[in-house]
Amino acid sequence: MNSDISIVALSLQIALVATAVTLPLGMFVAWLLVRKQFPGKFALDVIVSLPLALPPVVIGYALLWVVGTNGWIGQLSESIFGSTLAFTWLAAALAAAIVSLPLVVRSFTAALAGVDPRLEVAARGLGCGPVRTFLTITLPLAYRGVIAGVLLGFVRALSEFGATIVVAGNIPGRTQTVPSAIFTRISAGDTDAAWRLALVSVVLGIVALAIHNWLLKRSANGIDANQPNGRAG
Amino acid sequence: MITFDIQLSCPGFSLDVAGEFGDGITAVFGPSGAGKSTLLNCIAGSIRPDSGSTAIDDDPLFASDRQVWVAPERRRIGTVYQDGVLFPHLSVFGNIEFGWELISESDRRFDPFELAEFFGLGELLDRKPSEISGGERQRVAIARALATSPRLLLLDEPLGSLDAARRGSILNYLKRVHTEFEIPMIYVSHSISEVVSIASKAMLLREGKVESFDRPSALLLGAAVAGGDIDAFENILDGVIGESTGQLTTVRVGDVDISTRHQNKKPGDRVVVSLGANQIILGATQPENLSARNIFKGRVSEVWSSHEMIFVEVDIGQKFIVELTENALNELGISVGNDVFLVFKSSSVDVFDA
Structure with a gap:
């Protein structure tokens, strides 16, 4: 049981760090995709979405190249910390972030697209700078979709297995997450212990998705409708 | 006084207009697609023209030859849109106060509560924009713009989404705003009746060009000929x-x-x-x-x-x-x-x- 708790704790830690990366990055990418016209927009959309279409193992393998001894991130971290990121919990967090980014960007894109851009133009005209406009107008109007996207990204990061096991391994106490621990236990025939963690995954997933769907349903129902005009007249 | 000389081309449309508007109420008038709102957006700074210049008095807002570009939030120009474009998550008072909070104390000419009273909104301060009528929303929009102590007020079809009874009321508020607060206004409309009623001068635009700039009543015929969406004169x-x-x-x-x-x-x-x-x-x-x-x-x-x-x-x-x-x-x-x-x-x- 003690090891179960530390496995869940490490998984949560990795998923939280991954979310801390995808939240600002995903917001910036979604904002670019929704509000800006620029050359390469289509390519950016494809690249960000690519992890959805690739086997996670491929992403893990690619990441291993980048963070390993030969990759530029690997060399950078080796010169600073004296070791590469490969087979550390940070590598697991990075893998989880990349795999969950497309889901986060998609949710954020939908949330931002639901905010009437004229509200932002109006705010600017009232003396509000672009960053403050985003924080006081856009974000408060998109917050349900944003929180939903964060939750979706978080559960995706929690359940990440394929990329993580390639780039971070399955080292108990260091990089072993809930999915990789379940895999180990199934391989070892320890079905009771595997079921315990599987149950934890199911509960976490249900809670997060229930909140996610509730938030999106509320905005779809038009409560706090994000329209400059409610009824006519 | 506002001076502008603006060139802008986008697919299927181009705008090439120049003018000098005084401190009264000047109307920009013409059929749909003439470039009225685009001109207003260029003056407000939400669209950057390809070339030209814009200035209020001697303060340049845009000058393509000198690489001058003042961001919209630094122009001190208030805009009122056709359907208000109020912030739906803020109360009536939150909307009025929004821009007021952002300007320095020395620049504040009006108190938001007094503005709310002036526009008859005293009872509605805690309501959300979705809970008030179209005419009330438009009054909030005007109060919100005035709260920033603008040097110029832009009105983009401010009566467009209202019925006849409320149009007269808003028109009257705008006249009072002009006489009591002495703020120059540019009033965009496709209704010559409104233009004649409120403006001292009017610019008739057609297909992105200035057709005439004269006393509003002198544009009656041009307006009638422009036809299409122009109503019978009232x-x-x-x-x-x-x-x-x-x-x-x-x-x-x-x-x-x-x-x-x-x-x-x-x-x-x-x-x-x-x-x-x-x-x-x-x-x-x-x-x-x-x-x-x-x-x-x-x-x-x-x-x-x-x-x-x-x-x-x-x-x-x-x-x-x-x-x-x-x-x-x-x-x-x-x-x-x-x-x-x-x-x-x-x-x-x-x-x-x-």
């Missing part, structure tokens, strides 16, 4: 309720007492009167034995004629614009300086709260 005038007798109520407009249908209003109430230019009969001699309750003697002050339409402006102590056919004009031999009589029914006059 004389929109401020009035004050007078006596009510039987089925009639008198409304004082300028120096004239007009008979209207009975109004449930007290003497002294401020109203807006609307009378279609095609609802007025013009007589060369004193008409007798008519059922019409309004017969006034006046003098023709202007005639605009083309093959499509003829408008005559008659001063009876208040200027009214009358629409005539070519036959009528020729038969009556009407020209500037003639004494004529205006005749219209009390039921032709619409009276709205101001």
Whole structure:
């Protein structure tokens, strides 16, 4: 049981760090995709979405190249910390972030697209700078979709297995997450212990998705409708 | 004073306009797609023109040859949009206060509470924009723009989404804002009636170019010819309720007492009167034995004629614009300086709260 708790704790830690990366990055990418016209927009959309279409193992393998001894991130971290990121919990967090980014960007894109851009133009005209406009107008109007996207990204990061096991391994106490621990236990025939963690995954997933769907349903129902005009007249 | 010289081209549309607007109310007028709103957006800074310049007094906002570009939030120009574009997550007061909070104390000319009172919003401060009427939303939008102490107020079809009764009210508020707060305004509209009622000068745009820049009434024919979405002309005038007798109520407009249908209003109430230019009969001699309750003697002050339409402006102590056919004009031999009589029914006059 003690090891179960530390496995869940490490998984949560990795998923939280991954979310801390995808939240600002995903917001910036979604904002670019929704509000800006620029050359390469289509390519950016494809690249960000690519992890959805690739086997996670491929992403893990690619990441291993980048963070390993030969990759530029690997060399950078080796010169600073004296070791590469490969087979550390940070590598697991990075893998989880990349795999969950497309889901986060998609949710954020939908949330931002639901905010009437004229509200932002109006705010600017009232003396509000672009960053403050985003924080006081856009974000408060998109917050349900944003929180939903964060939750979706978080559960995706929690359940990440394929990329993580390639780039971070399955080292108990260091990089072993809930999915990789379940895999180990199934391989070892320890079905009771595997079921315990599987149950934890199911509960976490249900809670997060229930909140996610509730938030999106509320905005779809038009409560706090994000329209400059409610009824006519 | 605002000066601009703006060139902008996008697929299927180009704008090339220059002008100098004074401190009064200037209208920018023309059919849909003429570039009215685009011009306004260029002045507000939400669209950057390809080339040209814009300045308020001697303060440059945009000068392509000197790489000057002032961001919209630093221009101190207030904008009121057609449907308000209020912030839906903020209360009425939150909307009014939004821009006020962002300017330095020394620049604040108005108190947000006083603005709310001025626009009759005192009871609605805690409501959300979705919980108030269209006319109320538009008043909030004007108050919100004024709260930033703007150097210039841009009005982009501010009456466009309102019904006739509320249009008169907002128009009246805008006139009061101009006289009491002395803020120059640019008023964009496709309704020549509104333009004649509120503006001292008007620019007629068509297909991204300036067609004319003159007194608003001088644009009547051009407006009529531009056709399409331009309504029949209405004389929109401020009035004050007078006596009510039987089925009639008198409304004082300028120096004239007009008979209207009975109004449930007290003497002294401020109203807006609307009378279609095609609802007025013009007589060369004193008409007798008519059922019409309004017969006034006046003098023709202007005639605009083309093959499509003829408008005559008659001063009876208040200027009214009358629409005539070519036959009528020729038969009556009407020209500037003639004494004529205006005749219209009390039921032709619409009276709205101001």
